[in-house]
Amino acid sequence: MTPTRRLSAPAALGGAVAIGVMTAIQARINGVLGVRVDNGIVAGLISFAVGFLTLIVVIVCLPSARRGVGRLRDGIRDRSIPFWMLLGGACGALTVSAQGITAGVLGVSLFTVGVVAGQTLHGLVLDRVGFGPAGVVAVTPGRVAGGALALAAVGISLSGDVLATAPLWMLLLPFAAGVGIAWQAATNGRLSQRVHSPLAATMMSFIAGTAVLMIAAGVSVGVRGVPDAPPTEPWLYLGGVLGAAYILLGTFIVAHTGVLLMGLGSVLGQLATSVVIDLIWPAAAGPAPWQIIGMVAVAVASVVVALPRRRRP
Numbered sequence: 001m002t003p004t005r006r007l008s009a010p011a012a013l014g015g016a017v018a019i020g021v022m023t024a025i026q027a028r029i030n031g032v033l034g035v036r037v038d039n040g041i042v043a044g045l046i047s048f049a050v051g052f053l054t055l056i057v058v059i060v061c062l063p064s065a066r067r068g069v070g071r072l073r074d075g076i077r078d079r080s081i082p083f084w085m086l087l088g089g090a091c092g093a094l095t096v097s098a099q100g101i102t103a104g105v106l107g108v109s110l111f112t113v114g115v116v117a118g119q120t121l122h123g124l125v126l127d128r129v130g131f132g133p134a135g136v137v138a139v140t141p142g143r144v145a146g147g148a149l150a151l152a153a154v155g156i157s158l159s160g161d162v163l164a165t166a167p168l169w170m171l172l173l174p175f176a177a178g179v180g181i182a183w184q185a186a187t188n189g190r191l192s193q194r195v196h197s198p199l200a201a202t203m204m205s206f207i208a209g210t211a212v213l214m215i216a217a218g219v220s221v222g223v224r225g226v227p228d229a230p231p232t233e234p235w236l237y238l239g240g241v242l243g244a245a246y247i248l249l250g251t252f253i254v255a256h257t258g259v260l261l262m263g264l265g266s267v268l269g270q271l272a273t274s275v276v277i278d279l280i281w282p283a284a285a286g287p288a289p290w291q292i293i294g295m296v297a298v299a300v301a302s303v304v305v306a307l308p309r310r311r312r313p
Contacts, residue, residue, distance in 0.1 A: 022243075
């Protein structure tokens, strides 16, 4: 199923960039929260819970969203909605946990390195097999070039002494988060089409993510002990609100862009915002400024190459 009214390419790409901006800001907020409570998984649970409560308030206020939730409930009850469509939030749980564990130490820019690689590779695969709501998107030379340039940006940012100063697992975890982001966007987009409500699909994503994080946080607390008391600064809890906003936006626009192009646009927003954040608010580690500048330039080239050659289904 494809949308009857398609967003213009600039509007869809602008939405993808906005997702990246919000993701980068959320990464720093959740990274700081993870350091403050001394448990990245618990920080992820706090972030998801705040986003979930925000969504509930919005849904209660919108009749169309309530009808979408009703269709979601009916689909689950009569099993007309496949179980896998309900699991997009599990990857969201991985993303916020990775933010809480690594972003406060690596910095937003270096965290984004792994996310770029994961999103790009998996987005290309998901588009090719037609998993996303946009259907099968052919692997054109432009799309391959865009993906290759994005991966070249990863190589640029990993040059020098980055690998020597950051543990390998801290780079692999953001990569897994990037893979999860691509799959979550495609899954939520499919569910949104099924229930005719991006808000209902986003709510389901938060239900699944919160459930996974509650289990993971329980295990983490059992192994590591009780985390530090939650901080009192209100801004440290805005990550959940941003998460609700960008998941909802991604659920809506992925049917217009495909998974890869949405990922490239969000990468551009993430990188540009990450540079600004890490320059004005440095973390304990991170790539050199020239590496980030080169990464941003290549990401821009990726989007420019991928957008004009994209074939509409």
